[in-house]
Amino acid sequence: MAKELIRLSKCSMAFDGDVVLDNIDLCINDKEFLTLLGPSGCGKTTTLRIIGGFLKPASGDVLFDGVRINDVPPHKRAVNTVFQKYALFTHLNVFENIAFGLRLARPGGKKLSKDEIASRVMEMLEVVSLKGFEKRDVSSLSGGQQQRVAIARALVNRPKVLLLDEPLGALDMRLRKDMQNELKQMQQATGITFIYVTHDQEEALAMSDTVVVMENGVIQQIGTPEDIYNEPENAFVADFIGESNIVDGIMLDDGLVEIFGRKFKCLDKGFKPSEPVDVVIRPEDIDIVSPEKGQLTGKVISVTFRGLMYDIIVDFNGFKWLIQTTDLSPIGTTLGIKIDPDGIHIMSKSQFSGMYGDYSSYSAEYDEISDVDYEVEIEDAEGARE
C-alpha cells in the first residue's frame, strides 16, 4: 500500500488578480514518479514552487507527512529542486557546487566532516556519470553535463522528494531521450519521490507513474499514463496527450454511439439515452479499408511522411480527421474506414468541447506544439511576475 507523502488541499494562487491555481487538491505518494503536465501558464510550475516553499498558496494547505508546512521556508524542507536552466553557481567548480548543500549546517543536525562530504560528492558524481569532472569549472561544461551537476547537487542531500522543473527543456532531442531513461533509473534506484514538471506529453507518458494534467490552474485529470491516454476525461486531455480526433456524438444506448448519422459500437456505458457526448478516436485506431466496406468514406487531402508511418488527413463531409497508417494513400484517393469498438472512447461534454480535435488547421497546430522556445518564454514571464 502506497504511503501518502505530500498533500495539497484546496490550494489557490493568484498573481495580480490572475488566478493561476484554482482550488487544487493533489496527493503525492512516497517513492512515486509524478508528473505535472500542461501547456504554459497552466499552473504546473506554480504548484511545484508551492511544494518547494518558494511560494505560499493564497489559500489552502500544504501537508508533508501529515504536517502543515505552509510557513516552513525552503531551507527547512526535506525537498530539493532541479531548476529550469540549472541555476548552477558559476563561481564554484563542479565539486563545490555539489557539496554546497552538504557544507551548510543542517537544522538540528551536525555538520558533516570533510571526508564524509568528499565521499558523498564522489559517490554522486558516479551516479550522474561525471567522474573526473570534479575540478572543472561549471561554465566549461556542456548543457547535458550542467544538467547532471544540477541533479547531483540536489540528490546529494538525500531529500525525500526531488522537484524537477522542466529539467530537460534546454537539451536537444537525442540527449533528452537518454536523460529521460537515466532519470527514471535514478528514481527507481534511489527510491526518492520525483515531482516532475513538463509540457512535453511524450516525456510525461514515458517516465511517470502518475500524470497530472493541468490547464487554467485546474487539474483536469490524474491517472497512470495508460489511463490518461486511453481514457481521457475531457476534450482538453484527449487533445493534449497524443493526437486525437474529437467529434460530436449522441449516445444511443450502452455500447452504441451515433457519429455523423452512423451507428458505431463502443465499450462505454453509463450515459443517459440520447446524451450528446464527445467522441475520441485516436489516429492509430482507424483502419483503412476499401470504400464499399467502410463505416465511413472520405477523401485524402493531405499526406505527411513521419518515418514510422504516414499522417494523412481525410475529409469526411467537411470534418477533417487525422489517420496514422503505414500504407501510403495518395492525395485525392477516396477510402473507407473502420473503427473497432475499443478504438472509440466516449467523454461527457465539458467546457473544452468543440475547442479541440479538428484537424482543419493541422500544420499550424503541430508547429505550436513543437515550439519549445515559446514555452520557456511564457514560463519566464510567469516567474518574473512573482
Added chain:
Amino acid sequence: MNKKPGILGRSYTALILLFLYAPIAILIIFSFNSTRSRTVWTGFTLDWYRSLFANSSIMDALYTSLIVALISAVVATIIGTFAAIGFHNMRSKWRTPLTHINNIPMMNADIATAVSLSLLFITLGSVLRFRLGFGTLLLAHIIFNIPYVVLSITPKLRQLDNNLVDAACDLGCTWMKAFWKVIVPEIRPGIVNGLIIAFTLSIDDFVISYFTAGGNIMTLPMQIFSMTRRRVSPEINALSTILFLSVLVLLIIINIRGARQEEKQKKRQAALNK
C-alpha cells in the same frame, strides 16, 4: 572590405596620437631634467622627486587624496552594490525613474554637480552648523562615485540566473546566507571593478573637490592647481608622472579584468550551445 588604411589614414592616426601623448611624454621626460627649464634638456636627475617627497604641503594633499579616495570608494561600493541589487529586483515602474535619478551625477557636467553640492552643503551647514571640510569633501566623492559602481554591477546582476537565490535557499541557505554565499561571489567581478573605478575617479577629481572641500583642506589636484598659480615647479612634473603612471596601471588592470571576463562569458555561452 578589410582594406588596410592608406598612408593618409595612417599619418592622421599618428598625428592624433602625437597630439594626445606628446605633452605627457614631454612632461615625464622633463621631470628628470636637472634644471628648471622646460624646453632645454640639461641632464638627468631625481632631485625633483626627492624634493617632491620632502614637500609637506604636497604630501599632505596626497595623503588627503588617498584617504578620501579609499574611504569614498569603499563606501560608494557598499551603497552602490545594495542599490544595484535593489534596482534589479524592483518593478520597472519604480526602477526606471530611480535609475535616472541615480545617474544624474554621471550625466551632469562636473561643474554643475560641484556647484549644486557646494550650495547644498553650505545651506545645510548654516542650519546644522557645520562647515565645508573633510566631511563634505568625502560625502561629495561618495555621491559622484555611486552611479559608477551601480553601472559596473548592474550587467553582472542581469547575467545571473533568476533561480540562483532560490537554488541556494533550496539547498539549505537562509536568505542572508544565500546573499553572501551566492550573490556576492557571483557579482564579485563587478564589485571589484566598481571599487577600482570609484577609486580612480576620486583620485582624479578636481572640480567637485574644489567646490566642496572648503578653505582648509586640499586634495592633490587642488594642490597642483594652486602651485601652478604661483610658480611652476618641476616637482609638479614629477608628481604628474607618478599620478599618470598610477592611473595607467589601474586602467590596465580594469581592462585586463574586463577582457578576461568576456572570454569566460564566451566560453560559457559556447558550452551551453554545445
